[in-house]
Amino acid sequence: NAGVTQTPKFRILKIGQSMTLQCTQDMNHNYMYWYRQDPGMGLKLIYYSVGAGITDKGEVPNGYNVSRSTTEDFPLRLELAAPSQTSVYFCASSFHPTYGYTFGSGTRLTVV
Amino acid sequence: QQPVQSPQAVILREGEDAVINCSSSKALYSVHWYRQKHGEAPVFLMILLKGGEQKGHEKISASFNEKKQQSSLYLTASQLSYSGTYFCGTELEDNTNAGKSTFGDGTTLTVKP
Numbered sequence: 001n002a003g004v005t006q007t008p009k010f011r012i013l014k015i016g017q018s019m020t021l022q023c024t025q026d027m028n029h030n031y032m033y034w035y036r037q038d039p040g041m042g043l044k045l046i047y048y049s050v051g052a053g054i055t056d057k058g059e060v061p062n063g064y065n066v067s068r069s070t071t072e073d074f075p076l077r078l079e080l081a082a083p084s085q086t087s088v089y090f091c092a093s094s095f096h097p098t099y100g101y102t103f104g105s106g107t108r109l110t111v112v
Numbered sequence: 113q114q115p116v117q118s119p120q121a122v123i124l125r126e127g128e129d130a131v132i133n134c135s136s137s138k139a140l141y142s143v144h145w146y147r148q149k150h151g152e153a154p155v156f157l158m159i160l161l162k163g164g165e166q167k168g169h170e171k172i173s174a175s176f177n178e179k180k181q182q183s184s185l186y187l188t189a190s191q192l193s194y195s196g197t198y199f200c201g202t203e204l205e206d207n208t209n210a211g212k213s214t215f216g217d218g219t220t221l222t223v224k225p
Binding site for chain 2: 031033035041042043044045048050056058059090097098099100101102103104105106
């Protein structure tokens with residue numbers, strides 16, 4: 001049982017480049033989330049999804065986009081990368097929010 | 113809407129106890145707790161739902177005071193493995209926020225031999 005898988009684990013981007021962070025889960029969870037964590041800080045919600053075809057903005061959505069075409073996958077797209085997007089990105093999933101979240105191992109992104 | 117955690121950091125000796133608090137300015141539906149070790153993903157510990165319940169998980173337990181809009185995490189007879197940063201995540205009672213949680217900035221717990 002793989003749980004929540006994120007790729008890549010590390011990435012360095014130049015300012016203005018774009019990339020997609022991949023997230024897939026094999027637990028048939030309807031709820032999926034993208035959080036970013038800046039050094040020494042908590043988790044900030046970027047986008048979330050309550051099921052395939054349904055997405056909604058979180059606290060810090062600017063500069064990001066998501067899609068949810070299947071239950072398993074929830075990719076996060078960064079357009080025109082900026083240094084302020086340097087962070088660790090965590091994808092999480094849940095059967096239902098009252099069951100708690102399972103987090104992926106994270107993607108450490110640096111924008112230079 | 114972000115919950116406030118206190119203290120920001122605590123240092124313990126093995127065998128000592130600690131309490132970490134999580135407070136909200138709005139009515140809560142649920143509070144969940146996670147532990148994150150350095151360089152790793154957060155790991156789910158437990159969730160408490162509206163109703164003022166208390167839960168236990170080995171020597172780690174938590175309470176949820178609905179009226180005070182506050183949850184507390186209790187770590188008793190701490191072990192070295194308890195070291196890490198503890199986060200609370202809260203979901204508001206407001207239905208417009210259903211399905212997503214806001215996290216506090218964390219409490220760093222260091223247990224020394």
